[in-house]
Amino acid sequence: MAVETKTPAPGTMATDDREMLISGSEACAEALTLADLDVVTAYPIRPYDTVMQAIAKKIANGQLEAEYIVAEGEHSQFEIVKHASTVGARVFCGSSGVGWMYAMECLTVTPPLRVPMVCMVGNRALDDPGAFGVEHNDALTVRDLGWLLIWVDTAQEMLDTTLLAYRIAEDRRVFLPIAISADGAFLTHSQAIVQVPTRAKVDKFLPPYNRGDLQLHPDNPITVAPQANEDWVIEIRRQNNEAMNRAYTVIEEAYADFRKTFGRGPENPWFEEYMTEDAEVILMGMGTISLPFKVGIRNMRAKGMKVGLIRPRWFRPFPTEKMVAALQGAKAIGVIDRDYSFGSPFGSGVVANEIRAAMYNADKRPPLLSFICGLGGREVTLEDVYKATDLCFEAAKSGKSPLKTQWLGVRE
Amino acid sequence: MAHFTCEVVYRGIFQKNLAARICRGIVLSARKAGRWGIAFGRYGDSPQRNGIPAKDFAIVADTQEELEQNMARYEPKEVDVTICVDDTLSKGVESWAWYGLQPINRLTVPNGTVLMTSLQSPADLLKDIHKKEAPYNLALIPAKASFSGLWVYKEDHTEARILGALAKIQPGFLSLDAVCAAIQEAEWGSELKAASARKAFERLESRPVKITEGNAETPFSFEKPKWWEMREGVSIPAIPIGKPMEGGKGYVPERNPYFKKFTTRTMRPVIDFDKCVKCTLCWLQCPDSCFDVTPDGLYDANMESCCGCGVCEAVCPAKDCVTMVREDAFEDNASQWEMWRRDKPAYMTWMGDKIASKQHVVRSHGFRFRGQYEEEIKQSLDQGGTEITAGIPGENAVGKQR
Secondary structure, three states: OOEEOOOOOOOOOOOOOEEEEEEHHHHHHHHHHHOOOOEEEEOOOOOOHHHHHHHHHHHHOOOOOOEEEEOOOHHHHHHHHHHHHHOOOOEEEEEOHHHHHHOHHHHHHOHHHOOOOEEEEEEOOOOOOOOOOOOOHHHHOOOOOOOEEEEOOOHHHHHHHHHHHHHHHOOOOOOOOEEEEEEOOOOOOOEEEEEEOOHHHHHHHOOOOOOHHHOOEOOEOEEEOOOOOHHHHHHHHHHHHHHHHHHHHHHHHHHHHHHHHHOOOOOOOOEEEEOOOOOOEEEEOOHHHHHHHHHHHHHHHHOOOOEEEEEEOEEEOOOHHHHHHHHOOOOEEEEEEOOOOOOOHHHOOHHHHHHHHHHOOOOOOOOEEEEEEOHHHOOOOHHHHHHHHHHHHHHHHHOOOOOOOEEEOOOO | OOEEEEEEEEEOOOOHHHHHHHHHHHHHHHHOOOOEEEEEEEOOHHHHHHOOEEEEEEEEEOOHHHHHHHHOOOOOOOEEEEEEOOHHHHHOEOOOOOOOOEOOOOOEEEEEEEEEEOOOOHHHHHHHOEOOOOOEEEEEEOOOOOOOOOOOOOOOOHHHHHHHHHHHHOOOOOOHHHHHHHHHHOOOOOHHHHHHHHHHHHHOEEEEEOOOOOEOOOOOOOOOOOOOOOOOOOEEEOOOOOEEEOOOOEEEOOOOOOOOOOOOOOEEEEEOHHHOOOOOHHHHHOOOOOEEEOOOOOEEEOOOOOOOOOHHHHHOOOOOOEEEEEHHHOOOOOOHHHHHHHOHHHHHHHHHHHHOOOOOOOOOOOOOOOOHHHHHHHHHHHHHOOOOOOOOOOOOOHHHHO
């Protein structure tokens, strides 16, 4: 339950912002209310269901006027919002783990139709076993389908990113769906102090959704998704690719405008850098895994070890040049994946393989170490962090990367 | 080093198994002489569903390497023999809807052969088959379009007859003995079908076609848009509102310029305007918006857009008002309503002639009573094949009975 605090917190908070103690999921629901959501669908699965409950409460309390459609499963859920979006509704939907997978057909057909659907994936391990803990493989399955993909770290970032997501997805140059990944439990279920902006400020930042000539309307009769033969497919894929390419510009513009409007937000939308200025070893990991790593890095820094963290936010589109530039000063890179890619090159995680691919044409290619850690919501301990860092320093010294992927925290 | 390439142009879904079996038979027959081959279909979703023209191919070659040389493209650019198992396709093939109209003989090499199953005369067929800038041969197997290829294979010996005919056309690649042996060894084989193949071999009639012969019309074609010209979001705008007719009393809808037209039908509706009760059902139900609304409130099927699906006939509540008639009975796409309005007695004569052979018991796509197909098979077997006697199972391969 959201607890609204009475006293304004000290710090950078703008005077007209409210401060609330809310979970990542509730922060998402706050943003959806501010964004004046039109249609939301719901089908429960943990940990995503916390969002649909929070929205239901908003609607019941009269804080949000939106169609709340309870679907009979995730497959229908995503189809409903897809169609609502084509008629010009601002939509929201989401799921977790195997629920997300059950909607896969709908997730596949959404990007070619250029539907700016905003979704939250409450990251969860893929059954079996029926585990509720966080893994990133659920959201990563849409990596190659034309979805924009972002990982968030805090409840504040969840709220801000949700607003940004509508701004970016609904930009006519993009019109692609966005999946906002939030780590199950660590983010969806833990409450933090969040600054909630006013509706007036959000209105200034987020224009109404205008689908233009692609809107299904009696005054604009069009057919969406007709049967097409194979001689149309490559052109449609090419169009999607152009939209994905244009998203780079739109994302940077949106973040700049966000900072101007709300007085917060990162300079660099693509990834967070923590103590990387002089870092010899750069660790990388997405989502809430950054917390134990930041703490570990502070402890190691106290001992004089030059180690820093890069936490990628946007995974699609992937910020290749910026990422490569940020890694040029490192003597070794350690990528910690909360996911896996069985049978992939060196049996690495998805992020590690992606960073390796990005670095292939780089001037400097420091040794890259791949770690799999924290699967199924397992705690990432400081010992795990130290172990990964030690291996990275060894590689930095020898200049060679052990190609074998290390599994951290697994019972052996 | 030699190779032989063949296409089978067929009605999607209705004849897909037939076409596959013909191509399979070609490869199996050529294998008897130690050759290598491949049989493949040019798959498309629309033809597989709708009865729209589709193609299967067979390539045989002396060596595997030579076979690969000829397979390294999506579909052959020229073929030694074009096989057409539905003579309504002689008006041209609008394959996969978007490429425009391909003359049936387009891929046939100079001095190659177009082999058709048809009950029409070569002269009648050549009214429809487009002119070609090289001479070729037209070979005919007397038979109606086979409907044996839908889902399950219903024996009418069409594939055996085609293979027998091919042995005559290309003896260097397929000997009659090899064809018969392949038929007997294949899973559909029997001595009876081999006899049909021999009969077709003996009776096959072929005549050269000169470059001066044929339909002189220029086939239409479409421009395909570039990726940046296409609308985004897999969306297409609606076609514009149509135009009024005769001072607003009638109405002609606009038609999608990209949609398939003219050639994809096996049947077309013939309308008895005197029997029309103006219920609008044909106009409402036509999936191709094919009907023009006439000033007198009647509905005129526009042959530019009619795909011949037969929905109008099926939904029409007035007895004998809409009758589907084989496409090869027509030589132009002129308006029936205009003909009727100009000279009603003449129209009635014309219409009576077109629908004369139709017996209205049950309305369906070309078949009007149960057993009609079997009756027609018998008829066509008498002209080319061997009649299938009772008691022989459809799938009567010797190998299966073992």
